[in-house]
Amino acid sequence: MARKRKGRDISGWLVIDKPAGMTSTAVVNKVRWALQAKKAGHAGTLDPEATGVLAVALGEATKTVPYITDALKAYRFVVKLGQATNTDDAEGEVIASSDLRPSDDEIKEALSQFIGEIQQVPPQFSAVKIDGERAYKRARDGEEMDIAARPLWVEELLLTDRPDADHVELEMTCGKGGYVRSIARDLGKALGCHGHVLRLRRIWSGPFDAEDGLSIEDVDAMAHAPELDSHIQPLETGLCDLPELPCTPEGATRLRNGNPGMVIASNVEYGDEAWASLDGRAVAVGVFKAGELHPSRVFNTV
Structure with missing residues (x-):
């Protein structure tokens, strides 16, 4: 047992x-x-x-x-220009350096290539799995891996401050799976001067x-x-991006038992994902079909 x-x-x-x-x-x-x-x-x-x-x-x-x-999330981070590290942040060893320092206008122009649907290669020191093993474990053993690029949606990427020639403060709003360290690394490459993340803060998430x-x-x-x-x-609060569909007590009982339940729908279409509520409390998440919610997740909060 x-x-x-x-x-x-x-x-x-x-x-x-x-x-x-x-x-x-x-x-x-x-x-x-x-x-x-x-x-x-x-x-x-x-x-x-x-x-x-x-x-x-x-x-x-x-x-x-x-x-x-x-959900979308936003980061504020500082990139140190002139140095690349093996971890793409300040914790790693410097593996390349440059005396070149781009202007603010050059940085702003380079940032444009990282907005929209981009392809991003995760850092060598990351939690992605390579042949069933975390990349960071293999990287610690000195192995350099060929990590496949992954799609990332970048809503916004802005230069917010340039305190000195060596440092740039940026803000990025992006979707799921983004590596800020990869942005810093690839921006440094695009500018021809190298770069890594010095400080990173997630300012909001959903x-x-x-x-x-x-x-x-x-x-x-x-x-x-x-x-x-x-x-x-x-x-x-975790369901704020999904439409809410009120249900009757009878519908709630059916949903809690894993069966489709009747809901009141006005702003959803057939096949949309939504959540059912009773007196404002979540009952289930599922797919709306012909006046019923077909549950995929049921909440046991009663």
């Missing part, structure tokens, strides 16, 4: 402003401990040295993680903003106290 997981049945989202030097997994473990939660996960890994919004899903909210992962996030110190101070619960956002 499987051992029952200990902890509170608590569902929702807790937004953390992740500090530098802490892994995303460590943040999730800290939140789970502080809330004594049975289940927790995060929506999108941040590198250990990166800071900013890390949305932690609790309980049934973990079923909405894919919708936050797929509906979650870093300015609204708790610090790790806040989490420690409020651990095991009702005050921390008051900062939890409802699991429905």
Whole structure:
């Protein structure tokens, strides 16, 4: 018999402003401990040295993680010009350098090639799998891999500051799977001067903003106290990009049992993905067909 997981049945989202030097997994473990939660996960890994919004899903909210992962997100980062590193950030070894320093206009012109649907090669030190093994593990052994390019949607990429000749501050809004380190590396190549990420901050992700996030110190101070619960956002926040379809109590019962349920639809078409609600609470996510929602995920929050 499987051992029952200990902890509170608590569902929702807790937004953390992740500090530098802490892994995303460590943040999730800290939140789970502080809330004594049975289940927790995060929506999108941040590198250990990166800071900013890390949305932690609790309980049934973990079923909405894919919708936050797929949502647009924004990063503010500083690129150090003149040096390439083997990790594409400041943690790695310098592997190439240049005395060339482009002008602001040259940088702005180069940024245009990284906007829209682009093809991006992940860093050698990344979590992508090569023949079943994480790339960073093979890179640590000194192996240089041929990593296939992946599509990335970049909504916006702006030069926001140029404090000196060696540093450029940029802001990028992009879709799922973007590597800021790859942007810095490829921008340096395009400018002919090399480059790597010096500092990185995720300023928002989907509906979650870093300015609204708790610090790790806040989490420690409020651990095991009702005050921390008051900062939890409802699991429905993770469904903000999907249309909401109210249902009847009878429809909710059918949906919770995994069957199609009647919903009231006005802004969706046949085959659209949506979520059903009863009194504002999420019941299920699924596909709308002929007046019914066919569930793919059911929420057990009652």
